[in-house]
Amino acid sequence: MTTRYAALLRGINVGGHRKVPMPELRELLTELGHGDVATYLQSGNAVFNSASDDEKALTTALERAIHRRFGFAVDCVVRSGPYLRAVADDCPFPADRLEARQLHVTYFSEPVGPERLASIHAEAYLPEEFRLGDRVLYLYAPNGLGRSKLAEALGRPSLFKDIVATTRNWNTVVKLVELTRD
Template sequence: MTQGTTTAEGCAALLRGINVGGNKKVPMAGLRPLIEGLGLTDVRTYLQSGNVAFTAPDGGDEEALAAAIGTAIEGEFGFTVDVLVRRHTYLKAVMADCPFPAAELEAKQLHVTYFSQAVTAERFAAVDPAAYAPEDFRIGDRALYLYAPQGLGVSKLGAQLSRPALNKGLIATSRNWNTVTKLVELTAPR
């Protein structure tokens, strides 16, 4: 399949926790051929934080693709990495469904945490958003939207929401709004 004639939907692999603080180093120049070696095409990376756009010629199953990518990374780099794969249609819907006025905010103020499965408000019931105002969050489709006006690095609500007890049994990985919109662009039909 040649570039430009792809009919399969674009996907993004979201790698959790790589290239942070010198841990789990995965060079993007080494990651691209590794992903291509799985038979995936039109492979592009975005930033060093684990965002890979690609096309799966046969469509592929998100969970199977994530498992294959995780296994390939472990085989090549010697450590495990949690991987989520999401299709363009889903990524675009997450962006469109944002409950906060994204057009009015800076990218550092708005984040999306992608989850491996659906989450409910009950999972986060112990977190009182009013206690963290003006910070706020909303639950979406396998996603959580976080408004942190001072940025994620100093967000007390963000720290609370990322506690292991709240995310038990899930793969969870967060992206700022610039990355959310870039992933939609990178996975769009070409």
């Protein structure tokens, strides 16, 4: 039996740096023994089937293979299709009534407790808001991520220095759910 996964690569193909061409990423995932490999956009989203049920092992193998192939480290988060569906279903904001540019999900490599974000005074950023979920943070930014002061505060390296965090807009969240359906 196989499971459908998404691999979320952090910080590639931005501004001409850390280039990972999607055809080469698909080839790499296939070489790792995964099936039905596909990519979405150029920003580091891949889906694949695997007989493994160990997301951490899949992540480590992919990160090592990327480093060997491209010569630089790329942080990754690998999550199963059912997990991605649960993240979308559990969204605390009215996703069906918002523009995709207003809603983002940050996927974490490990659980994040509220104590980690205690220094963020959420009321100072209203109407922007965030909520924690299962290894994710949901961000509502009515004027988009690029203008979000809350996103800037949440992006401080000291908040998540020991875990991988990678953000996707709502359109990508929904598309990854679609691409990982069994």
